[in-house]
Amino acid sequence: MRKFWEKSLILMLCLYNSFSINLNDNLHFYFIISIIFSCFLDLITNNRIKITVYTLFLILCFYNAHCLFYLPLILYNGYLDYGKYVLLIFPLIWIDFSLINFLFSIISIHLAAMTKEHNILLNENKIVRDKLKEDTLYLQKYNEQLRIDREKNIQIAILTERNRIARELHDSIGHGISSSILQVEALKFISTEDRVLKKLDILQETLKRGMEDIRKSIHNLYNESLDLKRQIEKLCGETPNLNIELIYKIEEDLSYDLKFDILSVVREGITNCVKHSNATKLKVTILDQPKFYTIIIKDNGTNFNKNTLTSSKGIGLISIKEIAYKYNGFVNYSFDKGFKIHLTLMKG
Incomplete structure (x- = not known):
């Protein structure tokens, strides 16, 4: 103008x-x-x-x-x-x-x-303004990442504390009640009075119900202490040389055993990719289907030994198959344009 x-x-x-x-x-x-x-x-x-x-x-x-x-x-x-x-x-x-x-x-x-x-002067001001805007956006992104990391650390600390409490309950109170149940059983053998035996039966039944409640509480604490998605994200973050894409679409709460087994499968998939492949990208997909859960692990590697993968010791493909059979599912793997594991775990 x-x-x-x-x-x-x-x-x-x-x-x-x-x-x-x-x-x-x-x-x-x-x-x-x-x-x-x-x-x-x-x-x-x-x-x-x-x-x-x-x-x-x-x-x-x-x-x-x-x-x-x-x-x-x-x-x-x-x-x-x-x-x-x-x-x-x-x-x-x-x-x-x-x-x-x-x-x-x-x-x-x-x-x-x-x-x-x-x-x-206008151009210099525009450059300074754009630089300030870029720095502002970077700081916002950095602060957002700090907030996410802080929330993750808090969540990890909470889950760690739950896990510690569950272990202490199992080691101290659980063992103490189990010992008490055995001692009551021993007293029943040496006691001859019917009234005492009746009281011992009631005591033993009460201890067993308490033990069962403690086991359920411990099971629930263990289940809550394992955040599957966060643990998988942690695994992905611990592999910096590999670009890992995670697609996680499971809304319902899973049992501790199922979470642990899925985490084991994902860990094995990442380990195979790092040890036996020259892949640069890995895609992990975990989906919740109406009747089953689907786990797909695929990399873009080209240099791998099929015999080494199929006969590797440790968890390996054999252990992945055992996990599939444990949930009445099945597992398939292929070597077309990279190594791919397709695992299906049935519900119920």
């Missing part, structure tokens, strides 16, 4: 100068020609075409001195494009010297210089 108003001012000054010096009937023609040249210089970006346009206008100035009345308008564009080099065409004013035209040319170059400096 600044450029538009400045060029409009220069154009009015040039128009005034041309009609005050020479009231020729054809002056409107040079007025229109100068506007066309100036607008064309604003629109084009190719440097060669710009030089051609400037050259054509200079030729017109030599051909007809009336074009010199609008030289300040072209000098404005010239300074914006080439800076102080535009002063090389400044002597053209002496072809048909006019003091007013000379002053208007000086004003035009001065306005162009101010505008150019203004544009430089």
